[in-house]
Amino acid sequence: MVTTAVLLVQDASPNSITTFHDLISNEIPKVLGRWSFDLKIFKQNVHGSAGGDSQFLYDLSFDNEQGKSITVVNGEAIVTTNDIPEGLIDSGCSNGAADSLDHIIQTKLQGLWLLRQTLKGENGNSYEIRNGEFVIKAINVFLHGNFKNFLIMMEYHGNDVDGVGKLERLVEELGFPKGKLSTGSLGTSPQQPADLAFQYTEALNVQR
Known part of the structure; x- marks a missing residue:
């Protein structure tokens, strides 16, 4: 079972970010690959609203998981991929190409949802520590090209x-930034990765 948590450091400085990476280096980590993410926030189109629904929809995707996204709306999450069952292709029900849910929302459901903003995490570092017990990923978050968090x-x-509790104690023990x-x-x-997507929206203080 994988348990996740997200820590947002709102007043980070270059020095505090460097200090964090030094803390991780003291653990003699296994360095993993670079990573990035996009969190797209859609606002409900009031003209297409049926009433009683959530006003926002969130679509989270990672660059190392091409074609996969996690969508959160109304307290529920769905994981979508571009994978197409071979049976659909063999029966002529698909030409082998698949649109992402994000693309479908912006092209076919624009009457219901409007893209409000996109938060981007770019060129992050990732580490494995304590014999694989923990994976730590750190990244700078940008909005409209400007550093945010x-x-x-x-x-x-x-x-x-x-x-x-294990993650909370790790944060305290290693002295992570406030x-x-x-x-x-x-x-x-736990419902990873659905919980992870929810934690992103919660930590980044995205209005729900």
Whole structure:
């Protein structure tokens, strides 16, 4: 079971970011690959609203998971991919190409949802520490090309049922920068990656 959390450092400076990476280096980590993400926030088109629905829809995608996105709306999440069952292709129901949900929303559902803004995490670092028990990913977040926040994503890969507690203790033990820690969940049990997408919207203080 993988437990996740997202820490947002709102007043990060170049020095505090460098200090964080030095803290991780002291753990003698295994350096993983670079990564990036896009979080697109759609606002409900009032002219197409049926009433009673959430006013916002969020679509989170990572550059290392091409064709996959996590969409959150009304407290529910769905994971979509560009994979097409071979049976659909063989039966002539698909030409083998698939549009992303983000593309469908912007081209076919624009009467219901309007793109409000896109938060981008660019060229982040990722580390594995303590024999793979934890994965730490850190990244700068930009809005309209301007630096907005420093974000730290954490994963606990272990057997402890209190995965959230393990992550909270790690933050305190290593002296992570002060910030807003999101450990929220969409249900009573961990649902990674749905919970991860929710934590992004919660930490980044995206209006829901």
